[in-house]
Amino acid sequence: MTPMKKVLLSISSLSLFLQGQAQNGLDPVDILKPLSDQWTTYSGDYSGKRYSALAQINQTTVKNLGLAWVTRVTAGTGPSGSAPGGGGGRGGGASAPIIVGGLGTGDLNTGGARFSGSILQVNGILYLSSPDNAWAVDARDGTILWHFYWKTRGGTHTGNRGLGMWHNNLYLETHDDMLVCLDATTGREKWHKEIASFDQQYFSSMAPIVVGNHVLVGTGNDLDAPGFLQSFDPETGDRQWIHYTVPMNAGDPGVDTWASLDAARHGGAQVWIPGSYDPETHLYIFGTGNPTPAYTTGRGEGDNLYTCALVAVNVDTGKMAWYYQTSPHDTHDWDSTETPILVDAPFHGAMRKLVLTATRNGYFFTLDRVSGEHLVTGKFGLVNNWASGLDSQGRPKRDPGKDATVPGSLVNGDVTNYPPPAYSPDTGFFYVPENNSLRISYLIDDDPRGSMGLGGTMGGGGLSFGSALIALDYKTGKVAWRHMLSGGSSGLLTTAGKLLFGGDGSGNVVAYDPASGKPIWHSRIGSVGNAPETYMLDGHQYLLAVGDDQLFAFVLH
Amino acid sequence: MNIRKLIAASACAMTIVAAQTPPPANPQNGRGARGGGRGPNFPQQTRPLAAPEVLARGKALYGVHCSACHGGDLRGGDQGGPNLLRSMLALGDQHGELIGPVILGSRQDKGMPAFNLLATDTTALAEYIHSVLALVGRQGSPPGGEGGANLKILVGNAEAGKAFFDGKCASCHSISGDLKGIATKFPEPRTLQNTWVSGGAGRGRGGRGGGEDPSAKPTTVTVTLGDGRKVEGRLVRIDDFDVSLIQSNGVRQTIAREGDAPKVEVHDPNAAHKALVPTLSDKDMHDVTAYLATNK
Numbered sequence: 001m002t003p004m005k006k007v008l009l010s011i012s013s014l015s016l017f018l019q020g021q022a023q024n025g026l027d028p029v030d031i032l033k034p035l036s037d038q039w040t041t042y043s044g045d046y047s048g049k050r051y052s053a054l055a056q057i058n059q060t061t062v063k064n065l066g067l068a069w070v071t072r073v074t075a076g077t078g079p080s081g082s083a084p085g086g087g088g089g090r091g092g093g094a095s096a097p098i099i100v101g102g103l104g105t106g107d108l109n110t111g112g113a114r115f116s117g118s119i120l121q122v123n124g125i126l127y128l129s130s131p132d133n134a135w136a137v138d139a140r141d142g143t144i145l146w147h148f149y150w151k152t153r154g155g156t157h158t159g160n161r162g163l164g165m166w167h168n169n170l171y172l173e174t175h176d177d178m179l180v181c182l183d184a185t186t187g188r189e190k191w192h193k194e195i196a197s198f199d200q201q202y203f204s205s206m207a208p209i210v211v212g213n214h215v216l217v218g219t220g221n222d223l224d225a226p227g228f229l230q231s232f233d234p235e236t237g238d239r240q241w242i243h244y245t246v247p248m249n250a251g252d253p254g255v256d257t258w259a260s261l262d263a264a265r266h267g268g269a270q271v272w273i274p275g276s277y278d279p280e281t282h283l284y285i286f287g288t289g290n291p292t293p294a295y296t297t298g299r300g301e302g303d304n305l306y307t308c309a310l311v312a313v314n315v316d317t318g319k320m321a322w323y324y325q326t327s328p329h330d331t332h333d334w335d336s337t338e339t340p341i342l343v344d345a346p347f348h349g350a351m352r353k354l355v356l357t358a359t360r361n362g363y364f365f366t367l368d369r370v371s372g373e374h375l376v377t378g379k380f381g382l383v384n385n386w387a388s389g390l391d392s393q394g395r396p397k398r399d400p401g402k403d404a405t406v407p408g409s410l411v412n413g414d415v416t417n418y419p420p421p422a423y424s425p426d427t428g429f430f431y432v433p434e435n436n437s438l439r440i441s442y443l444i445d446d447d448p449r450g451s452m453g454l455g456g457t458m459g460g461g462g463l464s465f466g467s468a469l470i471a472l473d474y475k476t477g478k479v480a481w482r483h484m485l486s487g488g489s490s491g492l493l494t495t496a497g498k499l500l501f502g503g504d505g506s507g508n509v510v511a512y513d514p515a516s517g518k519p520i521w522h523s524r525i526g527s528v529g530n531a532p533e534t535y536m537l538d539g540h541q542y543l544l545a546v547g548d549d550q551l552f553a554f555v556l557h
Numbered sequence: 558m559n560i561r562k563l564i565a566a567s568a569c570a571m572t573i574v575a576a577q578t579p580p581p582a583n584p585q586n587g588r589g590a591r592g593g594g595r596g597p598n599f600p601q602q603t604r605p606l607a608a609p610e611v612l613a614r615g616k617a618l619y620g621v622h623c624s625a626c627h628g629g630d631l632r633g634g635d636q637g638g639p640n641l642l643r644s645m646l647a648l649g650d651q652h653g654e655l656i657g658p659v660i661l662g663s664r665q666d667k668g669m670p671a672f673n674l675l676a677t678d679t680t681a682l683a684e685y686i687h688s689v690l691a692l693v694g695r696q697g698s699p700p701g702g703e704g705g706a707n708l709k710i711l712v713g714n715a716e717a718g719k720a721f722f723d724g725k726c727a728s729c730h731s732i733s734g735d736l737k738g739i740a741t742k743f744p745e746p747r748t749l750q751n752t753w754v755s756g757g758a759g760r761g762r763g764g765r766g767g768g769e770d771p772s773a774k775p776t777t778v779t780v781t782l783g784d785g786r787k788v789e790g791r792l793v794r795i796d797d798f799d800v801s802l803i804q805s806n807g808v809r810q811t812i813a814r815e816g817d818a819p820k821v822e823v824h825d826p827n828a829a830h831k832a833l834v835p836t837l838s839d840k841d842m843h844d845v846t847a848y849l850a851t852n853k
């Protein structure tokens with residue numbers, strides 16, 4: 001049989017097989033369930049806790065956790081590793097069909113697969129993405145079922161954060177600003193819609209978040225453009241609303257926190273990491289990115305709303321209910337986009353509906369998520385020196401001396417970043433990766449008009465004080481324990497099995513005791529992607545982790 | 558940024574990490590940056606430029622009519638014209654269809670005067686604006702980004718720096734000994750400052766990325782085994798579960814760890830600077846740099 005015929009045959013038999021499998025896809029009401037058997041949205045559920053109810057793998061059994069399968073995933077149009085065993089092609093597995101879309105010529109997609117997003121698990125199938133690529137993988141044995149490849153027109157190729165799902169539709173954002181809707185069964189494209197202007201140098205990488213009949217979509221931009229969150233119709237891809245994260249018109253609230261309307265309209269506050277959703281209040285709560293120009297003057301002396309803020313919008317209207325700025329007038333390119341975590345927990349003797357967030361500037365916040373009322377600010381990071389205390393609203397007060405200066409200022413690097421935090425109701429701790437470093441920050445463009453984008457600065461003289469995995473107490477904001485690591489931590493997962501999973505920056509995926517940070521189990525799989533995940537199939541709890549460009553699934557033996 | 562980069566960055570801890578750091582790129586200020594993730598490859602950087610005579614005409618017209626308000630470099634001027642290099646309108650324009658009407662007077666109520674120009678001239682102006690937009694660097698940095706060479710880094714007081722050095726550095730260094738001629742070795746003041754603050758070892762280069770100097774003193778490790786035997790060597794890798802080292806005879810060894818057993822002592826040649834630097838004020842730092850700069 002010619003290779004071509006073989007491929008065609010395997011496509012048709014595969015899609016027959018798949019039609020029987022994923023009949024109904026994902027009903028959006030299933031995303032409302034607390035994280036357990038499936039992984040239905042970026043954080044596994046809407047709360048952002050990354051706390052799974054699964055407890056088959058627990059402190060006692062975890063020692064028996066071993067490999068179920070491993071699959072190498074290859075981006076672009078190269079060979080698709082479909083056979084288990086690292087994609088070596090042993091065992092005669094047919095290649096997965098590659099479905100090609102996109103408006104580019106195909107000469108711009110370079111580099112291997114990079115997994116810095118979440119992986120969905122619905123009805124026994126994993127759905128994952130890398131910039132310009134998406135795959136469906138059998139969650140039981142690691143077989144690649146289809147591979148969608150988008151020929152990009154270009155754009156700043158940051159990591160892609162994952163897919164969203166609504167019934168049998170999957171949604172992928174591309175770095176050339178399309179929202180692509182795929183048929184989850186076949187990987188074929190249903191439609192694509194432009195969600196931001198590629199000419200204006202937006203690039204899109206957020207994992208779309210499905211809430212009811214809304215597909216929430218964010219974008220990125222480094223060239224002084226306004227940020228926004230948008231909602232699209234899941235079937236047609238028509239836009240339902242757009243919420244700008246900076247003032248866009250004269251008289252808009254917050255415009256007086258900028259040098260001018262022109263400055264506000266170029267002020268950034270991009271939305272590039274998913275937020276969390278509270279079904280009771282219909283509030284979608286997310287963090288916004290840094291202001292632009294990022295390091296220099298040019299935005300006035302005000303707070304620069306709504307950059308580096310936690311923002312709550314009504315998901316039906318796109319209207320803002322409240323905001324709280326976690327880094328007023330940021331001058332260090334420290335986005336506050338980190339995924340917030342929604343918990344119902346005791347606070348000063350009463351149950352409260354809370355939202356918790358640890359932001360890139362090394363501060364932790366507990367707020368009331370219904371009103372936005374500030375309750376607690378904590379500080380983390382071993383050498384966190386950029387601010388001089390807190391203001392009356394509990395916000396860190398930037399020390400202007402620690403801005404980038406011409407002769408250089410000695411200032412800490414970002415203390416955490418997008419890799420997702422986790423929260424365990426068993427311990428009441430909020431877990432987050434912590435980076436500890438100092439560097440000299442130089443201003444290299446002292447133009448009084450300010451620089452543009454992330455320009456005008458240069459770093460040097462860096463010293464690392466090590467990375468850590470830390471547990472924060474939401475009631476006090478204090479660090480309950482700190483486990484030093486030799487590399488940088490990945491994002492995290494906690495479970496009812498009283499385990500905390502994460503990468504240790506040295507190539508291990510590790511299970512820790514969430515009460516103390518003591519390592520209990522590990523496997524050396526390579527650089528651990530975004531965050532480990534877990535799911536349950538046929539009575540077996542799986543641990544899923546990315547190691548470099550491979551997927552590793554573990555089960556109990 | 559992806560985890561791999563996160564590790565690299567935290568290991569050398571000197572990279573200014575961008576909002577969403579793209580994969581490694583060649584520092585690229587010119588145009589024609591093709592290739593995924595290699596510097597900007599948005600339409601402004603990849604579209605063909607207009608013919609040289611059109612650009613020359615546009616540049617001349619810009620100088621005469623526009624630069625007073627929008628700045629000679631297009632980044633905005635004293636007389637209220639906004640920065641055109643981040644203009645949503647200019648970025649969205651193809652060949653003057655959006656820019657042209659503004660030049661002809663559609664924004665007069667907002668302070669942008671009307672110009673009585675021919676269509677060929679407004680097109681030439683638009684094409685010229687695009688040719689400058691093409692020079693916008695990675696992550697929105699303005700054209701000619703590697704600037705700052707003329708800025709005065711040495712602002713410290715060399716005498717105060719000497720006093721600080723005698724008190725805090727002289728226990729390990731001598732200005733006439735190991736640090737003799739340090740300012741000749743590192744004539745560029747930023748590099749000099751980066752080098753002494755970070756303790757050298759190639760950490761002084763600054764800018765984005767930049768690894769450690771292979772000639773740098775290695776981190777070593779001593780492992781005391783259960784039977785009291787000591788294994789020593791250059792540290793390759795350490796985590797909660799293993800420590801790998803290369804012994805003086807070139808043999809690599811990996812030893813399993815379980816909690817505190819066996820005893821592992823890591824000797825970081827840079828420990829002294831890691832202890833000192835968090836206590837430095839920016840003024841101390843500038844003073845010491847000014848002092849070292851006199852040591853040619």
